[in-house]
Amino acid sequence: MNESLISYLSQFEGHQAFVKMASEMAGTDLTSTISFMIYLAAVLAVVGVMATIGGLGTYAERKISADLQARQGPNRVGPFGLLQMLADGVKMILKEDIIPRDADKFMFVIAPLLCIVGVFGSLAVVPFSSGFILTDLNVGVFYLLGISSLVGVGIFIGGYSSNSKWSMLGGMRGASQIISYEIPVTLSIIMIVLIAGGMSFGTLISGQGGFPHQWYLFHNPFTFIGFFVYFIGALAETNRAPFDLPEAESELVSGYHTEYTGMRFAFFALAEYIEVFVVCGVAVALFLGGYKVPFDLGNGEAFSALPPIIGKNIGQFLQLGSFFTKTLALYYVVIWIRWTLPRLRVDQLMTLCWKYLTPIALFNLLMVAVWVYAFEGQSMFELFSSMGSGSSGGH
Numbered sequence: 001m002n003e004s005l006i007s008y009l010s011q012f013e014g015h016q017a018f019v020k021m022a023s024e025m026a027g028t029d030l031t032s033t034i035s036f037m038i039y040l041a042a043v044l045a046v047v048g049v050m051a052t053i054g055g056l057g058t059y060a061e062r063k064i065s066a067d068l069q070a071r072q073g074p075n076r077v078g079p080f081g082l083l084q085m086l087a088d089g090v091k092m093i094l095k096e097d098i099i100p101r102d103a104d105k106f107m108f109v110i111a112p113l114l115c116i117v118g119v120f121g122s123l124a125v126v127p128f129s130s131g132f133i134l135t136d137l138n139v140g141v142f143y144l145l146g147i148s149s150l151v152g153v154g155i156f157i158g159g160y161s162s163n164s165k166w167s168m169l170g171g172m173r174g175a176s177q178i179i180s181y182e183i184p185v186t187l188s189i190i191m192i193v194l195i196a197g198g199m200s201f202g203t204l205i206s207g208q209g210g211f212p213h214q215w216y217l218f219h220n221p222f223t224f225i226g227f228f229v230y231f232i233g234a235l236a237e238t239n240r241a242p243f244d245l246p247e248a249e250s251e252l253v254s255g256y257h258t259e260y261t262g263m264r265f266a267f268f269a270l271a272e273y274i275e276v277f278v279v280c281g282v283a284v285a286l287f288l289g290g291y292k293v294p295f296d297l298g299n300g301e302a303f304s305a306l307p308p309i310i311g312k313n314i315g316q317f318l319q320l321g322s323f324f325t326k327t328l329a330l331y332y333v334v335i336w337i338r339w340t341l342p343r344l345r346v347d348q349l350m351t352l353c354w355k356y357l358t359p360i361a362l363f364n365l366l367m368v369a370v371w372v373y374a375f376e377g378q379s380m381f382e383l384f385s386s387m388g389s390g391s392s393g394g395h
Contacts, residue, residue: 005042006035008131012309042134046123050274055085057273057331064332065339095262103259104161111158112260112267118150119271119278126281127201129291129319130298131312141189141199144282145182151275152178155239155246158268159256170255173346174246178237180353185233187361188226191368192216192286195223195377205290210298210322217287219379220371222364227287229361231330234279236349238272241338245346280330281323288326291319298322 009015023030059074059082066073074081099105124147125140127133137143152175159171195216196204208215217227236243247255257268284290292298298319303311344352375383 004039004135005132006039009038014309039134042132046134047120050120050123050277051270053277054270054273055089057276058088058269059085060331061335061338064335068336068339089266092263092266097262097264098259100163100259102163104163107157107161108259109264111154111161112257112264112271114150114154114157115271116267118148118154119274121147121150122275122278125201126278127205127285127290128323129316130202130205131316132320133201136200136202138198138200140201141193141204145186145189148275148278149178149182151271152182152237154271155256158260159246162256162259164259166254167256167258170246170248170258173248174239174256177239177243177245177349180350181233181236181243181357184229184353184357184361185237187358187365188230188233189282189286191223191226191361191365194365194368195219195372201285201290205285205292208289208292210289210292210294210296212289213381214292214379215287215289218381220368221380222367222371223287225360226364226368227283229357229364230286231283233353233357234283235334235337236353238275238279238334240272240276240334242341242343243349244338244343245349248343276334277327277331280334281327283330284323284326289322291323293318293322 019031019034022034062084063073063081074084077083077087099108122144124134125137125144127136155174155178156171159167159169159174162168162171192204193199196207198204204216212218216223218224239246247257249255257265260268293315298315299312303314305311306314378386
């Protein structure tokens with residue numbers, strides 16, 4: 001059985017008593033019904049929080065860019081301009097929904113939906129905490145790579161169906177870019193899967209600890225390099241600068257979504273900002289210890305003096321705080337990079353992928369396999385610790 005929010009709640013006596021009482025009152029077993037309702041509420045909560053984070057991402061983008069350029073940014077709508085995202089949402093809803101006369105209407109309509117479905121679908125396996133994950137599939141990495149590929153399909157279809165040369169060029173760039181950079185990203189993920197011994201995100205995180213020396217980032221020199229390969233590839237897959245060639249407003253007006261208006265355009269923008277959060281969250285799970293908290297404060301045993309339900313829930317809040325702190329820190333770096341580095345040319349983009357990142361990722365994967373075999377999966381810190389204790393014992 002896969003670990004999930006439902007299995008976490010099922011261990012508490014209060015949840016068990018509620019299910020039993022509801023079943024007795026209804027005269028039938030309501031375990032599945034109650035589980036479905038809880039799961040549905042959790043899904044809606046995740047979608048709502050991610051939509052809010054996507055909206056706040058546009059606000060953060062403007063504020064951080066303003067700081068880097070010594071200007072104010074949004075500061076009129078609400079305190080510190082915080083309600084600017086709501087004003088943008090209302091504006092998008094009120095804008096006219098225009099479909100070009102010669103566009104392929106069916107494909108034009110489903111393109112932004114594919115992007116939204118691909119991004120929200122990937123949230124099913126993002127491990128926010130040990131107790132708050134919608135489903136910890138034993139093929140979680142495989143599922144993530146598969147469902148997130150819908151975003152690339154949506155970008156290509158959006159450009160193709162618009163019947164515009166600007167959109168078509170943007171869609172073709174997006175397809176080639178995303179397909180190309182999936183290779184070094186996937187190889188970097190497989191490298192961590194090889195060390196952890198499984199594709200479940202629970203398995204990937206369980207092999208790490210709360211302190212930096214226990215993260216896979218510092219497991220060996222090749223995982224350290226692999227983190228940067230993954231991060232650069234993730235930037236390209238999410239069409240973020242300096243890899244925003246599918247949009248490239250100075251060349252293609254707005255790229256693959258040039259012809260989109262209103263909420264259809266908003267879906268593309270929302271999908272991009274949520275996808276940035278997802279790739280940052282996956283980076284945290286793979287390389288930065290995930291939701292792990294130092295001194296094992298994230299598990300209920302650290303608060304054994306308190307009632308079990310309180311102690312475990314405190315641990316869950318600490319894990320959520322750890323995960324979101326690391327993820328939002330990487331989110332900041334993504335925005336920071338956008339307003340720091342100039343856009344690459346298309347040939348430079350492909351050269352970076354095929355001549356540099358892909359060979360480096362292949363070499364990393366091979367050397368990690370050698371490392372795991374030679375040192376029985378031990379990290380550099382564990383090796384140094386064993387060497388130190390061995391020499392001390394011999395002395």
